[in-house]
Amino acid sequence: MNSERTWWKNAVVYQVYPQSFDDSDGDGVGDIPGIIDRLDYLADLGVDVVWLNPVYESPHHDDGYDVRDYRAVRDEYGDIAEWERLLDGLHDRGIRLVMDFVPNHTSDEHPWFRASRTDPDGEYGDYYIWRPGDPATDATDTPGPADRAPPNDWQSYFGGPAWTWDATRGAYYLHLFDEHQPDLDWTNPDVREGIYDRMNWWLEKGIDGFRLDVVNLISKPEGLPDSDSDGDTTGLSQCVEGPRLDEYLAEMREATFGRYDAVAIGETPDITLEEARHHTGPDGPLDMVLHFEHMGLDSDDEDGWWSVREWDLTELKRVVDRWQTGLGDGWHGVYLGNHDQPRIVSRFGDDGGYRRESATMLATLLLTLRGTPFVHQGDELGMTNYPFEAREELADAGTLGRIDEAVAAGRIDGFDDAREIVRYRTRDNARTPMQWDATEHAGFTTGEPWLPVNPDHETVNVERERGDPDSVLAYYRRLVALRGETPALVSGEYEPVLPDDESAFAYRRTLDGDRLLVLLNFDDGETTVDLSLDGVTRLVGNYDAPADRTVLRPYEARLYRLQE
Numbered sequence: 001m002n003s004e005r006t007w008w009k010n011a012v013v014y015q016v017y018p019q020s021f022d023d024s025d026g027d028g029v030g031d032i033p034g035i036i037d038r039l040d041y042l043a044d045l046g047v048d049v050v051w052l053n054p055v056y057e058s059p060h061h062d063d064g065y066d067v068r069d070y071r072a073v074r075d076e077y078g079d080i081a082e083w084e085r086l087l088d089g090l091h092d093r094g095i096r097l098v099m100d101f102v103p104n105h106t107s108d109e110h111p112w113f114r115a116s117r118t119d120p121d122g123e124y125g126d127y128y129i130w131r132p133g134d135p136a137t138d139a140t141d142t143p144g145p146a147d148r149a150p151p152n153d154w155q156s157y158f159g160g161p162a163w164t165w166d167a168t169r170g171a172y173y174l175h176l177f178d179e180h181q182p183d184l185d186w187t188n189p190d191v192r193e194g195i196y197d198r199m200n201w202w203l204e205k206g207i208d209g210f211r212l213d214v215v216n217l218i219s220k221p222e223g224l225p226d227s228d229s230d231g232d233t234t235g236l237s238q239c240v241e242g243p244r245l246d247e248y249l250a251e252m253r254e255a256t257f258g259r260y261d262a263v264a265i266g267e268t269p270d271i272t273l274e275e276a277r278h279h280t281g282p283d284g285p286l287d288m289v290l291h292f293e294h295m296g297l298d299s300d301d302e303d304g305w306w307s308v309r310e311w312d313l314t315e316l317k318r319v320v321d322r323w324q325t326g327l328g329d330g331w332h333g334v335y336l337g338n339h340d341q342p343r344i345v346s347r348f349g350d351d352g353g354y355r356r357e358s359a360t361m362l363a364t365l366l367l368t369l370r371g372t373p374f375v376h377q378g379d380e381l382g383m384t385n386y387p388f389e390a391r392e393e394l395a396d397a398g399t400l401g402r403i404d405e406a407v408a409a410g411r412i413d414g415f416d417d418a419r420e421i422v423r424y425r426t427r428d429n430a431r432t433p434m435q436w437d438a439t440e441h442a443g444f445t446t447g448e449p450w451l452p453v454n455p456d457h458e459t460v461n462v463e464r465e466r467g468d469p470d471s472v473l474a475y476y477r478r479l480v481a482l483r484g485e486t487p488a489l490v491s492g493e494y495e496p497v498l499p500d501d502e503s504a505f506a507y508r509r510t511l512d513g514d515r516l517l518v519l520l521n522f523d524d525g526e527t528t529v530d531l532s533l534d535g536v537t538r539l540v541g542n543y544d545a546p547a548d549r550t551v552l553r554p555y556e557a558r559l560y561r562l563q564e
């Protein structure tokens with residue numbers, strides 16, 4: 001990290017999920033001209049950076065995280081000329097562009113993989129992680145040929161074994177995610193160089209950085225041993241923070257973004273606070289990481305995705321407090337949701353009667369913490385989870401893979417048995433089309449949308465909220481602006497207040513004598529806080545000024561400036 005180049009610390013990042021943002025040509029799929037049409041919306045919101053989910057050429061088994069060509073734009077989205085217009089349009093408005101880059105795996109349709117499977121002795125033969133497999137002990141149980149079992153017990157993050165037998169090459173290949181996403185072999189210097197070349201291709205075009213997909217998984221453990229005894233058999237968990245990760249990240253920085261004024265954002269599942277400090281501290285190769293600790297509060301370890309555990313505010317506070325106070329010279333992105341998580345108001349707030357209040361309360365949390373806030377498209381409207389009724393309404397490989405695996409294992413009979421958990425957890429909740437207006441397809445498309453539009457678009461939409469000073473959108477706009485003019489919110493010290501309160505989340509942010517206090521009520525009833533609140537100035541809040549400052553109304557949020 002270069003501490004002098006810190007524009008990204010002061011930034012608010014807005015995540016654009018291109019497939020669902022705006023469709024300009026009526027094919028039901030969002031596209032780049034659609035995003036261009038909405039640039040003034042983004043400028044008006046006041047965000048500083050757009051993180052664009054993958055727009056590369058891809059068969060889309062995992063919504064673009066299966067890249068077929070890193071140097072081309074997916075046809076449905078447009079072409080390079082249009083992408084360049086997007087970059088210029090953003091830059092003209094003072095907004096930077098961060099591209100999503102996928103260094104851990106490619107599509108199985110990438111030319112590297114095609115060559116690797118057909119010509120093991122050729123140039124690309126060692127680009128992926130191929131193994132002959134072990135002599136099978138139980139032939140009926142093997143996904144490969146009768147006499148070869150997968151090389152280890154790792155499971156794919158999306159369900160099923162992390163190894164697929166390739167009949168052409170006569171070997172297993174590793175895929176920590178979908179079978180169409182083979183993992184690259186980073187021990188091969190040619191792979192690394194190939195990836196760096198492709199990253200530089202975009203940097204040369206003038207982008208402002210990368211969000212690096214699962215970048216802490218690129219180094220695999222020596223010998224690919226069976227999973228640890230703690231019961232977690234996903235390959236993902238086995239590959240976090242592998243033995244050569246430091247070396248690869250340093251090399252990547254040196255070869256690519258380190259040469260530009262570009263931010264490097266690591267998406268880092270299972271990362272610990274210590275590892276985050278290490279990677280983003282003064283000598284670290286990354287500028288910030290996205291950790292996952294708060295994303296696991298509503299599931300239990302054993303059943304993971306399939307379990308819903310009632311989450312607890314004191315636990316959330318403990319996680320936030322630890323990361324807020326413990327990162328030292330390191331830095332992280334702050335997020336509550338993204339395209340891999342359910343909608344934040346449905347998960348951490350109330351998507352019924354207190355939707356507006358809880359969505360604005362969560363906005364206050366997101367935009368007043370230390371770190372770089374990430375707003376996922378639609379959260380600024382208070383968009384909610386989708387009421388999925390049928391399997392056909394889903395598109396996410398992760399959700400479908402898990403359902404199929406559970407059916408195959410006899411744990412469930414079909415979608416009906418999974419409906420409740422799918423509604424709660426599927427990533428498709430955050431991928432439904434952006435809601436621009438109250439018309440049939442929410443102004444997203446004139447065609448058939450690729451994923452259904454949430455029926456609540458009749459009330460939750462940009463057009464309606466733009467005209468309402470009390471809307472979630474208006475509140476986001478106000479807070480984004482306030483953050484921009486309040487350095488204490490960006491880099492001020494964080495100090496927890498009332499850590500054991502089960503309803504109120506309170507903290508102070510302090511910088512050079514500027515002292516701020518954030519009060520958030522996570523409850524749908526009133527909460528009284530035991531604090532002296534004399535002589536404070538209210539900077540923002542999601543209710544009118546209170547009669548009694550110590551009483552927080554349902555999901556109330558207030559930001560105060562304290563007297564010197």
Ligand code: NOJ
Pocket residue numbers: 062065102177213214267339340
């Ligand atoms: C993380 C991405 O955010 C997610 O959408 C994707 O499925 C996996 N990485 C695999 O690339």
